[in-house]
Amino acid sequence: MGKGFFNVPVAVNEPVKSYAPGTPEREAVLAQYDTYYNGNTEVAMYINGKDVKTGNTRTMSPPHDHKHVVGTYHLAEKSNVVNAIDTALEARKAWSQMPWEHRAGIFLKAAELIAGPYRAKINASTMIAQSKTVHQAEIDASCELIDFLRFNVQFMTDMYHEQPESTSDAWNKLEYRPLEGFVYAVTPFNFTAIAANLPACMALMGNVVVWKPSDSQIFSAKVIMDVFEEAGVPAGVINVVFGDPKMITDTVLARKEFAGLHFTGSTYVFKELWKQIGNSIHTYSTYPKIVGETGGKDFIVAHESANAKQVATAIVRGAFEFQGQKCSAASRAYISKSIWNDVKKYVIEDVKSITMGSPADTNNFMTAVIHEGSFDKLAKYIDEAKADKSVEVITGGNYDKSKGYFIEPTVLLAESADYVTMSEELFGPVITIFVFDDDKYSETLKIVDATSDYALTGAIIAKDRYAVDEAVKALENCAGNFYINDKPTGAVVGQQPFGGARGSGTNDKAGSILNLQRWVSPRMIKETFVTPTDYKYAFLG
Ligand code: NAD
Secondary structure (H helix, E strand, O other): OOOOOOOOOOOOOOOOOOOOOOOHHHHHHHHHHHHHHHOOEEEOEEEOOEEEOOOOEEEEOOOOOOOOOOEEEEOOOHHHHHHHHHHHHHHHHHHOOOOHHHHHHHHHHHHHHHHOOOHHHHHHHHHHHHOOOHHHHHHHHHHHHHHHHHHHHHHHHHHHHOOOOOEOOEEEEEEEEEOOOEEEEEOOOOOHHHHHHHHHHHHHOOOOEEEEOOHHHHHHHHHHHHHHHHHOOOOOOEEEOOOOHHHHHHHHHOOOOEEEEEEEOOHHHHHHHHHHHHHOHHHOOOOOEEEEEOOOOEEEEEOOOOOHHHHHHHHHHHHHHHHHOOOOOEEEEEEEHHHHHHHHHHHHHHHHHOOEOOOOOOOOOEOOOOOHHHHHHHHHHHHHHHHOOOEEEEEOOOEEOOOOOEEOOEEEEEOOOOOHHHOOOOOOOEEEEEEEOHHHHHHHHHHHHHHOOEEOEEEEEOOOHHHHHHHHHHOOOOOOEEEEOOOOOOOOOOOOOEOOEEOOEOOOOEOOHHHHHOOEEEEEEEEEOOOOOOOOOHHHO
8 A cells, every 4th residue: 555544344244134025035036046956066175266166076966955956066186276376476576566445346346246145045055055044145145245344454454553663763664474485274064154254354364365165165165266256356366166075175185385264164173284285394384374253052051030921931042043054053052940940831832833945935944964974973962862761852853864964953851960962063954952050050060060171152041140250251262253242153253253272173263353463474664764783782882
C-alpha cells in the first residue's frame, strides 16, 4: 500500500434468511436444488486457474438418496499434485508481493458473491452433498462463510496495525510476511464454510495453497471454487485436488517447500499427519506451522436448579441438528436426578415430533448421515447399547439405509458414567445421558472433566449462580468453547471464536486474529536515520 492508509468495511454478521413459505429465498434455493438434483455436474480439479480432468472419475450421490447420481468428479494422479505444488510456488512470486488491499478486495468480493448471486447455489449444493436442511445450509454455507471472509479482512488489518514503538532516530516496522513456501489445507465434510475458510484465510495473508477437500463435500466445493475464480483469486494461488488422501498427503509432505498445514477433521488423522510432518522435519526449509481443529465429545451438565424445558431444548437442538454431525454437537449429558423425569418427558415429546427425510422437504428437521461408513458405525454402537443391560434406549434406536443413511435421533441412558458412548466421538444423532444424585454435583463435574480425551465444547445449565461458578472453574480445561445456559453448538464468527484443546486440536480459534497469526512470519525492519561512524563507545574514553 503506497498511497494511503485504507480502512476496510466494518465487518458485520450476515443476517440469517428465514426460508419461510412464500419467501423469494425459499423459491430460489428449492429451484436450484431441483436443477442440481436432476442435472449431471462434472467437477474437475482446479490447478493453475484451469479445470483439470484425469478421466479417472467417481460418482457423487446425496446421502439421503444414495442410489441417485448427481454427477462425477475427477481423481488426482500424483503428477497433478506435483503440478499443483509447482504452480503454487510459481504463483507465490507475484501473490506474496500483492498489496494487501487487493487481497482484501478479492475476498470481500467473494463474500458479496455468496451473499447475493451464489447464495442459492452454495446452499443447494450443501443440501445435496452433505444432506443439510435449508436452515443448516444457510447458517453454514452462506452466513458463516460470508462472516469468515469479512471478519478475516478486518482481523488482517487489525494485525497489520500492531506495530512496535519507534524513536526519533530509528523507525521500527513489523512486516507480516506470508510463509516461505506453500501451505496445505485439508478440510472435513461437515461444514462448507470451513472447507472454504481454511484455504481462503491463508491465501488472504499472502500464502499460496494446495487444498484437498473431503470426498463427501466435493459437490459444494465446486461452488466455492467458482466463487473464488469469479472473485479474482489469481491462477495458482488456491489449487484444488481430489482423491486418495494418503497419496496426496505423502506427495505434499515430501516437499521441502511445505510450510504449513491447516487441517480440520478427526483427531486420529490429525495426529498421524503431525507424526508424518515430525518424521520429515529434516526435509523442510522452514519449521512448518501446524493447525488442526479436530474431534469432540461435547457435554451438557444440568444442575438441579435448571429449567427442565430449557435442558430438553438444549439436548434436542444440540444433539440432533445436522444429525449430530457438528464437531460441537452435544453427545453426553449429565442431568441432576430431581429434574430428570421432566427433562426425559420433554425430550421424548420433542423427538417424537421430529421428522426425517430429504432436505428438499422443508418440514424435515433432520436428514441422513454422511455416508455408509458413518451409518454402519452408528448402527453398531446402537446395537451394542440395545444389547447392554446397563443401558436403556429412551427414544429412537432405529435406522434404515435402504434409500438414504437415516439414523433416528437416539437418546441412551447409561448407568455408568464411563460407558463407551460417554467418551468416544460417534459423530451422529446419538446422545448418552448420565443421571447423578443432586448432592453429587461437585463429584460429577470431576467426572465430566476426566471422562473424555477431547476438550471442544460444553455447557452448564443452572439458575443457581454458585453452581454456574463452580462449573466454570471445575470445567476450565475441558472445553475451548464453554456455554452458560445455552446449547454447546452454534458459534458465530466474530462473536465466539471457535476451537478446542486436549485431543480436540491446537485451539487456534478459527474466525479470529489468533488463527491468522499462524499464517504469517513477521519480519522486523529497523531503519536508523543517522548511522554511527565510530565504533568506540563513550565509556572507552
Ligand atoms: P476425517 O478426518 O475423516 O477427514 C478430514 C479430512 O482428512 C478429509 O479431507 C479427508 O479426506 C482427510 N483424510 C482422511 N484420511 C487422511 C489421511 N490418511 N491423510 C490425509 N488426509 C486424510 O473427518 P470428517 O469425517 O471429514 O469430519 C468429521 C471430523 O471432523 C469429526 O471428528 C469432527 O469432530 C471434526 N471436526 C472438527 C471441527 C473443529 O473445529 N474442531 C470442525 C469440523 C469437524
